[in-house]
Amino acid sequence: MSNENENSQTELILKRSIESLYSNQPNIFEFTSETGQSEWNLAHHLAIEIHKNYPNFDCDIDVIKVNYNRMRPDIILHHRGTHDDNFLVVEIKRDGSMADMRSDLRKIKNHWLLPPLSYKFGAVINLKRDKTFEVKIISLKSQA
DSSP states (O other), rough: OOOOHHHHHHHHHHHHHHHHHHHHOOTTTTTTTTOOOOHHHHHHHHHHHHHOTTSSSEEEEOOBBBTTTTBOOOEEEEETOTTTTTHHHEEEEEEHHHHHHHHHHIIIIISSTTTTTOOOOEEEEETTTTEEEEEEEEGGGGHH
8 A cells, every 4th residue: 555545544544533533422522611621631532433443553642752851642553562563643632723733743743753663654633622623644654
């Protein structure tokens, strides 16, 4: 499969995962005035939907990368204990701006796609209260 096809397939799976999240939890953005929504909470719920499509990978959220200034990717699909099969790193935005998305794409490009981590794909997902979304994909091969 070509890199462009792999990017398209990954993007399609992420979009379907978001659509499933919105369908399965239509009230995902509805909280009382005493409770605030966070990107961490959204990442947790979206990770469940994404993981359904990639059951052969371990799925973790908000792990601390101690050798990377304690940076914490929102969602990762990988095999724990090795960098040999780091598949996907996802950064989540809640009602984020294009500038926010570009910043997270730079973070993915400059940290998560490079050795030794070498994630195959990175994605920035902007989830919006009006149940729309944006997905931007970047891949290790596109950086070569």
